[in-house]
Amino acid sequence: MAGKLLRIGVLALQGDFAEHIAMLRRLGVEAVEVRLAEQLDGLDGLIMPGGESTTFGKLASDFGLIEPLRKFGLQKPIWGTCAGAIFLSKDAHRDQPLLKLMDITVERNAFGRQVASFEVDLDVPALKAVSDDDVPFHAIFIRAPLIDSVGEGVQVLARLEDGRIVAAQQGHWLATSFHPELTGDPRFHQYFLRLTSAQK
């Protein structure tokens, strides 16, 4: 690293990319909006925000981004939040363009419609790697997906009280069903930046 600034891209086709960029800048990292394949050049990692995963898929297909994103992900860390996690997954139980990188399957809108959105405190032991703060992570679920199965080599980072999986990691890929970018809590972003520095 030697003081070299990390350059993190945020997929900016649609969704709450602005909130991720604000959090990254707060953490002193260079944040870049990514809408076209060439904007991936020189990035150390990529965040795919919340939004609507079919829209990501359609726009990524129409602008030739699917393969470049896959190639990028094979080399560099990617973190998907909510719709971004769906887009990162192998399978969402329906026909839609996905990056099919991370060995998880997801259930879209797993908690129901917009009115069923909720907030809950989660115990995320992995965050101890970036912070001594031993408080739970306040997680915001907005028409959220669930990770309904994980493959071998995928580490579960957080579960709801009933055991259902809402955060997971496979090597340098990270998926969360909720939106750390909407809280003031930077620990998940710090966790991703740590992954990214380790890879750089």
Add this chain to the structure above:
Amino acid sequence: MLTPADEAHHINKHLFKVPFVCGCRNLGEALRRIGEGAAMIRTKGEAGTGDVVEAVRHARAVLGEIRRLQTMAEEEVMAYSKEIGAPYELVMETRSLGRLPVVNFAAGGIATPADAALMMQLGMDGVFVGSGIFKSGDPAKRAAAIVKAVTHYNDPYILAEVSRNLGEPMVGRQISSIPEAELIAGRGW
């Protein structure tokens, strides 16, 4: 188009689980609605016209007032809040954020990919389009083009590309040709 049943008050939106989107023409109106619990704001524009000029006027008003607010001395903010009729705490929050505390859509008269890109360039978070799509010759194609224009609002090459061969646009009405009593944006306060 609905007409208000209550001429003095808006609904207390804090009592609902379903998020409300409310219209505004300026910063005061936006912050009053947020104070009542609006989860999203849209500029009113002039709905159903295909004439984007009012949407631009309202976006310029909100964003320009926020810029002015940010350059104000702190002791001037209370009098300013009084002047625009907005809750002081929300005015202070907007001042420190440099934007509305909720997502801010452009709406009311957007009918082409160029209209949508213009609104994004002005600094809106997104656009709502209704009749601009549904009353056009090829709604599906126009909708797809407007989505792409919002994503790539700063890329003139892509904007030109997606604007080609969209079929007939909606038949617009120039706002200056509509009698005052028929205009919608003035409903609410």
